[in-house]
Amino acid sequence: MNKKLKRYLDETExxxxxxxxLQEHLRNVQAMQKQDEDMEIIKSIRGMKLPPRELFELLCGLQEGSLVIAKGKESDDTLALDKEDEEMMQEALESEDLGYEMEENS
Incomplete structure (x- = not known):
């Protein structure tokens, strides 16, 4: 066999x-990155120190896509519900007679 051809085959292998x-290393690095991102998300949500009901509503809004993250003048990142969703939540809370009034971010 030609020496050059054998060298090419060896180099290819x-x-x-x-x-x-390298692909295995990349998969491991990406898995570690996702794990760290997940921990940051959990830490951020837990850091809000919301009561259980509000935490549940926040998570539902995130999962359903009805929660909008908006940037405002008062703070860099504020969470706000669409008006329609806010009205629906207000009606649900009033019907449960929890005596809870939602604060509006204006």
């Missing part, structure tokens, strides 16, 4: 092995 190792 070595390169494929290196690529496989």
């Amino acid at each position: 070595k390169t494929k092995e290196k690529i496989a190792q």
